[in-house]
Amino acid sequence: MNGLNRRQFISVMLTAGGALLVGLRHAAAAFQPKVPIDMLGEALTSLGAFVRIERNNRIVIGARGCEIGQGVITSLPMLIAEELDADWNRVRVEQLPYGYEIGPDGETNRYGPQGAGGSTSITDGWKDLRQAGAVARWLLVEAAAQHWQLPHDRLATEASHVVHPDGTRMPYAELAERAAGVLPPPEPVTLKKPEQYRVIGKPAKTVDARAIVTGRAIFGIDAYMGGALTAVMLRCPHLDGSVDTVDDTQARKVPGVRDVFVIDGPVPGSSFDTNLAAGVAVVADDTWAAIKGRSALKVTWKPGPWTQESSTALEARAAEALKGDGVSVRSDGDMAAARKAAKRTLQARYQVPFLAHATMEPPHALIKIEPDRALFIGSLQSPGGASTVIANLTGLARDKIEIRMTRAGGGFGRRLENDYVAEAVMIAKKAGRPIKLMWTRDDDLRHDFYRPYGLHQLSATLDRKNQLTGFAHLCAATSMNYRIARKKERPPGQGCLEADDFPAGLVPNLDKRFFSLESGMPRGPWRAPLHTFHAFAVQSFIDEIAHETKQDAVELRLKLLGEARELDYQGHGGPKFDTGRLAAVLTRCADAIEWTRKRSDGRGVGIACHFTFGGYAAHAFEVSMDGRDLRIHRAICVADVGRVVNPLGVDAMMAGGTIDGISTALNLAITVKDGQVQQSSFGDYAIGRMAQMPHEVEVIVLPSEREPSGAGEMGIPSVAPALANAIYAATTVRVRKLPLLGELNRLL
Amino acid sequence: MPQANAKIDKAATAAAAVVPGPIELTINGETFRHTGAPDMPLLWYLRDVLRLTGSKYGCGVGQCGACTVHVDGKAQRSCLLPMSALSGQTITTIEGIASGDDLHAVQQAWIDEDVPQCGYCQAGQIMATVDLLKRKAQPSDADISQLTNLCRCGTYPRIRKAVKRAAQLLADAKAAEAKAAEAKAAEAKAAEAKS
Numbered sequence: 024m025n026g027l028n029r030r031q032f033i034s035v036m037l038t039a040g041g042a043l044l045v046g047l048r049h050a051a052a053a054f055q056p057k058v059p060i061d062m063l064g065e066a067l068t069s070l071g072a073f074v075r076i077e078r079n080n081r082i083v084i085g086a087r088g089c090e091i092g093q094g095v096i097t098s099l100p101m102l103i104a105e106e107l108d109a110d111w112n113r114v115r116v117e118q119l120p121y122g123y124e125i126g127p128d129g130e131t132n133r134y135g136p137q138g139a140g141g142s143t144s145i146t147d148g149w150k151d152l153r154q155a156g157a158v159a160r161w162l163l164v165e166a167a168a169q170h171w172q173l174p175h176d177r178l179a180t181e182a183s184h185v186v187h188p189d190g191t192r193m194p195y196a197e198l199a200e201r202a203a204g205v206l207p208p209p210e211p212v213t214l215k216k217p218e219q220y221r222v223i224g225k226p227a228k229t230v231d232a233r234a235i236v237t238g239r240a241i242f243g244i245d246a247y248m249g250g251a252l253t254a255v256m257l258r259c260p261h262l263d264g265s266v267d268t269v270d271d272t273q274a275r276k277v278p279g280v281r282d283v284f285v286i287d288g289p290v291p292g293s294s295f296d297t298n299l300a301a302g303v304a305v306v307a308d309d310t311w312a313a314i315k316g317r318s319a320l321k322v323t324w325k326p327g328p329w330t331q332e333s334s335t336a337l338e339a340r341a342a343e344a345l346k347g348d349g350v351s352v353r354s355d356g357d358m359a360a361a362r363k364a365a366k367r368t369l370q371a372r373y374q375v376p377f378l379a380h381a382t383m384e385p386p387h388a389l390i391k392i393e394p395d396r397a398l399f400i401g402s403l404q405s406p407g408g409a410s411t412v413i414a415n416l417t418g419l420a421r422d423k424i425e426i427r428m429t430r431a432g433g434g435f436g437r438r439l440e441n442d443y444v445a446e447a448v449m450i451a452k453k454a455g456r457p458i459k460l461m462w463t464r465d466d467d468l469r470h471d472f473y474r475p476y477g478l479h480q481l482s483a484t485l486d487r488k489n490q491l492t493g494f495a496h497l498c499a500a501t502s503m504n505y506r507i508a509r510k511k512e513r514p515p516g517q518g519c520l521e522a523d524d525f526p527a528g529l530v531p532n533l534d535k536r537f538f539s540l541e542s543g544m545p546r547g548p549w550r551a552p553l554h555t556f557h558a559f560a561v562q563s564f565i566d567e568i569a570h571e572t573k574q575d576a577v578e579l580r581l582k583l584l585g586e587a588r589e590l591d592y593q594g595h596g597g598p599k600f601d602t603g604r605l606a607a608v609l610t611r612c613a614d615a616i617e618w619t620r621k622r623s624d625g626r627g628v629g630i631a632c633h634f635t636f637g638g639y640a641a642h643a644f645e646v647s648m649d650g651r652d653l654r655i656h657r658a659i660c661v662a663d664v665g666r667v668v669n670p671l672g673v674d675a676m677m678a679g680g681t682i683d684g685i686s687t688a689l690n691l692a693i694t695v696k697d698g699q700v701q702q703s704s705f706g707d708y709a710i711g712r713m714a715q716m717p718h719e720v721e722v723i724v725l726p727s728e729r730e731p732s733g734a735g736e737m738g739i740p741s742v743a744p745a746l747a748n749a750i751y752a753a754t755t756v757r758v759r760k761l762p763l764l765g766e767l768n769r770l771l
Numbered sequence: 772m773p774q775a776n777a778k779i780d781k782a783a784t785a786a787a788a789v790v791p792g793p794i795e796l797t798i799n800g801e802t803f804r805h806t807g808a809p810d811m812p813l814l815w816y817l818r819d820v821l822r823l824t825g826s827k828y829g830c831g832v833g834q835c836g837a838c839t840v841h842v843d844g845k846a847q848r849s850c851l852l853p854m855s856a857l858s859g860q861t862i863t864t865i866e867g868i869a870s871g872d873d874l875h876a877v878q879q880a881w882i883d884e885d886v887p888q889c890g891y892c893q894a895g896q897i898m899a900t901v902d903l904l905k906r907k908a909q910p911s912d913a914d915i916s917q918l919t920n921l922c923r924c925g926t927y928p929r930i931r932k933a934v935k936r937a938a939q940l941l942a943d944a945k946a947a948e949a950k951a952a953e954a955k956a957a958e959a960k961a962a963e964a965k966s
Contacts, residue, residue: 092889092924228885235890236878238825238865242891245824253819278808309819311811314831383829383837383891383923432827432891433923464830671885675929679888682925705834705921714916716927 070159070202072122072133073103073152080183080196082109085119086230087134087152088144089404091434092679093735094672095144097230101668102148105222106156106214109195110182116230121406121426130421132407137428139404140439140548141595142636142733145668149731157212165208166201167193182221217666217728226671231430243402243429244387244461251389251457252281254450255313257320258302258470260699262543263291264327265301273319274305279312283320286449291328294508297416297445299470299545304450310461329543329698334476337695338374340540341478341499349497349536350515353522356532358484361493365484369571373481373560374760376692377501378474378549379708384432385467388447391457396423402431404438412441416448435683436548440472440507465703472547473693475501475519476540479560484532489572491583493532496520496561501542503552515539518553521594525561525634528590529583529602544695550683551736553594554635555743559688559761562631562744567757576748577613577630581606596636596732604639604663605632611723612641612661626656627752631744638664638737642681642745644717646753651768653689653750658717662737665729673734678720680738686711688743689764794858798823799867809855814838816854817864825865825894829921836920839895840864846902865894868901876944877901880937888924896920900934909938 070076075083084103088095100116103109122134136147160180167185168175170193177188184192217223234240259265271283288301303322307313362368389400390413397419403409406426414421431438443460451458462470477500484493503518504510516537527533549555565583569576587603609632613619616628625647632641645657660677667673690709694701702708747758750767760766793804798821805816812831817823817840826849829837833848840849841863868875874882877900887893899920907914915934922930 090889092887094888228882229887229890232882232885232887232890233874235887235893236865236874236881236897237869238823238894240890241824242827244828245818247822309811309815310828311808311815311819315808315810381923383835383889383921384827385829430890433889435923461828464832464835675885675888675926678928679925682927683923686925704832705830706832710835710921710923712921713918713927713930716925718912718931719928 070162070199071155073155074107074159076195076199078196080194081113081115082107082183082195083115083117084109085134086116087119087122087137089137089139089406089428089431089434089438090118091139091402091404091431091438093139093144093434093676094229094669095139096430097227098145098669098672099148099152100230101222101227102152103156103159105220106153107160108180108182108221111222111225111227113183118428118430120428121410123407123410123421123424125422137406138408138439139434140436142638142735142737145731145733146637153214154211157214158207161208161212162202162205163195163198165205166198169205170198170201223668224666224670227669228671240430242384242432243389243400244384244432246389246400246429247459248389248391248400248457251391251459252306252308252454253310253313254304254306254447254454254458254460255310255317255463256286256302256304256446256460256466257317257322258300258466259288259324259327260469261324261326262329262332262695262698263288264698265325266303267323267325269303270321271303273321274316277307277312277316277319279308280305280316281308282306282454283316284453286446286453292506294506294511295440295442295472295545296508297412297442298449299442304453306450306454306456306458313461314463326698327543332543332698333696334376334694337476337501337540337542338478341476341538344499344538344540345478345480345497347538349538352514352516352520352535352537353527354534355527355530356493358493358495358532358534361484361532364486365492366487367485368482369485369568370480370482371564371567371759373479373563375477375479375556375559376694376761377476377544378687378691379468379471379693379702380433380435380437380549381468381708381710382431382433382435382437385462385464386437386443387462388444388460389457390444390447390451392417392448392451395419396425398425398427399444400427401429401444402438403428403441404431404434404436405441408439409441409444412445413448416445416452435550436552437471440547464705468693468702468704468708469700471693472545474549474552475503475546475556476542476544477501477519477556479557481560481564483564483568485568485572489574491526491530491568493534494526494530495534496557497536497538498557499538499540500556501540501544501546503546503548505542505546507547518548519556521553521557523590523592523594523597523600524557525605526583529585543698544700550680551635551739554633554736554740555684555687558631558633558740559743559747562633562741563747563759566629566631566744566748566751570751577609577618580609580632596634596638600634601639605634607725608632608639608641608661608663611725612643612659615659615661615721615723616643616645616657618643622752625753627749627754629745629747629749629752631741631748633740635737635740637732638662638734640677640737640741642684642741644745644749646746646749648754652715653764653767655685655717658685658720659723660720660738661723661725662734663725663727664734664737665727665731667724667727668731670724673724674722676734677722677724677738680736681720681742682711682716684739684742685716685746688746688761689715690762692762794854796857796860796862798862799864805854807854810853813840813849813852813854813857813862817849823864823866827891827894829892829895834921835892835895836899837892837895839898839920841898841902844905846899865898868898875901876940877904877933877937880933880940883936884929884933886926886929886933888926892920892922893926896922896930900930900937903934904938904941908942910934
């Protein structure tokens with residue numbers, strides 16, 4: 024059934040059909056607050072939750088996702104437009120709000136899944152949005168069939184017209200009213216075959232690019248509300264610390280400052296269901312007054328339980344932890360026996376630091392709370408989470424909470440948590456006014472759900488022919504599943520070490536173990552969380568094995584991957600991992616960088632590949648050192664993400680992921696000292712600038728007939744190891760600690 | 772201009788708390804009078820008072836460039852410019868570089884190369900590029916590498932292409948203009964000869 028089960032199908036049908044019938048019989052009743060007026064238009068011409076047809080035959084399509092830069096405002100409507108046979112050049116896209124409602128069977132979302140995380144938007148939309156478009160098209164064709172007194176299947180559609188067998192074309196607009204009265208199809212509509220695609224697979228530019236380049240696009244931070252005051256917070260710099268004394272005399276004297284009050288933090292050890300840190304809120308007429316008021320505060324803190332925590336101590340504890348037994352994540356064969364029988368054992372340790380998300384648009388929230396309802400406007404990745412947080416803190420029912428998502432200035436996982444939403448609610452309740460909460464950059468870097476810190480110890484056992492007989496991956500890390508209620512039941516290693524990742528299933532003896540490290544740092548997912556976290560270690564180590572055993576690093580990987588076949592993969596992105604697809608991106612990447620060509624002039628080439636969330640990617644770089652700086656002469660990214668919905672979008676994600684990967688691998692680390700995060704600006708958390716970047720990322724996307732996998736995260740995990748491997752090739756210095764540049768200069 | 776007056780009134784009301792003497796400046800061709808805090812950075816005046824939200828907050832300390840505007844034609848980071856320093860100055864923001872519906876060549880190039888991902892830094896990138904192309908009509912790769920605006924999504928390669936495309940669009944427009952002027956001059960000459 025095209026990936027939809029019967030129940031999902033009925034829900035699509037109810038939205039598609041239900042709204043129509045309402046539209047016909049009770050036009051006024053269709054004006055529910057959750058449907059933006061733009062989408063409703065004339066109720067008679069609305070074909071379900073996603074499609075409206077204007078009188079001039081322009082099609083308006085609702086975009087349900089959270090647009091964080093991954094392009095879903097373009098790609099998800101493309102799926103609908105394809106099956107609707109809409110003229111893409113005349114489609115206008117409108118952002119949909121969060122669609123929570125109480126249906127006959129309880130809680131539901133009239134638009135389906137809306138969150139942005141795990142590269143799932145396209146895979147989800149592939150299942151239900153095409154069907155939604157196909158149903159709307161079916162209704163229009165049925166209307167034409169009734170009009171022309173012809174059987175449904177003698178009619179065709181093209182570019183927002185129904186086509187009569189004699190070639191007569193009738194615009195959808197002329198059929199919309201009749202279509203709104205047609206009973207929906209009794210069965211799922213058959214979807215197009217790929218050879219019929221007119222929109223999917225064709226490059227489509229960002230639909231709201233014109234608004235972006237003219238400064239008219241509204242991001243969450245650009246939203247204002249009559250009567251709202253602006254709030255900034257001075258948060259406790261100590262992990263789990265609290266407010267001791269507050270002298271707000273000077274702050275209150277700042278013109279425009281209206282109020283100053285303490286906001287409590289979560290109880291140490293309790294789950295992060297609300298805000299992240301205790302602090303003092305300054306509420307003012309505008310942002311500048313609030314910032315000035317904050318600067319004038321005199322606050323002392325109680326440091327809390329983590330005063331001994333530091334990155335240096337954490338590194339020592341990680342090394343110590345590896346001496347223990349840990350928790351087994353996967354064990355194949357007998358690794359201990361393999362060690363005994365080995366002709367040779369190689370071992371190396373790799374370190375990855377805490378990372379901040381540093382979304383270009385910092386966290387913010389605009390909220391109005393009334394006795395019987397609330398309105399939230401802002402940049403989100405998890406509107407469902409925001410809705411829950413607001414409901415929990417206000418006591419309002421979730422269907423009384425309206426959430427309008429805006430274009431978001433980046434996400435990278437930061438906005439999967441809604442601590443800043445909670446904070447805004449807490450402040451608004453105290454202030455008794457609508458609140459626009461603003462975070463400054465130092466707030467953002469010092470208070471985040473950081474990508475975990477980890478120490479990976481990898482060992483390989485080799486027989487006399489240098490064949491890999493065993494592989495052990497021990498990972499000591501600050502678990503990602505820390506104080507997040509919904510992750511409580513998950514094993515601590517999840518998010519840091521995946522049982523079935525490469526080379527699991529490819530070596531006879533395998534031992535993967537996780538060692539949990541205590542830390543007061545809040546942790547969370549950071550773009551391709553698990554995979555950026557460990558691919559650096561695994562893919563660097565494979566390179567080391569190749570060099571140590573005098574094998575070609577590409578050949579070694581291909582030999583390990585073996586013949587093309589599917590292996591079981593339990594983690595996100597499964598249920599299968601296709602060794603042939605990973606081998607294909609690696610091979611193509613090696614060809615593109617001319618892997619076998621010897622380099623001179625201090626240049627070196629490195630390569631790596633990884634499987635992330637159902638997609639396959641390989642990176643290769645050609646680098647040289649220029650004093651203390653690294654020059655990247657060529658950057659290649661080869662990806663197989665299944666069928667491509669928007670080639671321009673996938674290219675953007677791969678190139679962007681590569682640049683993000685380079686910037687992060689070279690420069691970025693969050694460190695902690697005396698229980699306080701040490702970074703607070705782009706000076707000490709130095710996102711890469713143009714001058715540091717390759718001029719071009721050569722993106723090659725392999726054609727595929729497989730179902731699309733999404734593309735937001737596949738383009739980053741293999742970057743750091745490919746860079747480290749290239750640095751080794753250029754300098755013979757093996758960098759085993761991120762960020763690379765500082766460590767490389769230390770070693771040189 | 773009644774519209775401009777209305778804006779002055781709005782601005783004045785919003786910042787009526789302190790009156791240390793008004794600061795008059797021109798923004799996108801309209802005159803505004805700021806009567807609020809003189810140390811308020813231009814960025815917050817644009818955003819919170821005038822609701823010109825195209826210029827973005829990214830760091831507040833001049834490191835990221837998301838707030839880039841033009842002050843008397845030169846790119847500046849508006850988060851660091853106190854209103855008190857701007858009396859009599861002419862400001863252009865991202866909202867002010869197109870002529871009506873006709874986009875600036877840099878804006879058009881940004882669309883043509885499909886540069887934006889999240890889009891948040893792009894107004895600043897565009898304003899920095901307009902400034903660069905004024906100084907270097909045909910920028911080299913090294914010139915383009917001097918752009919210091921941060922992009923967290925990693926759009927730098929497409930920005931580079933768009934800068935080059937914009938330079939070409941501007942050069943083409945200039946050539947077309949010169950050609951038109953030449954034709955006009957020739958026409959005038961011919962008319963003169965005729966008379």
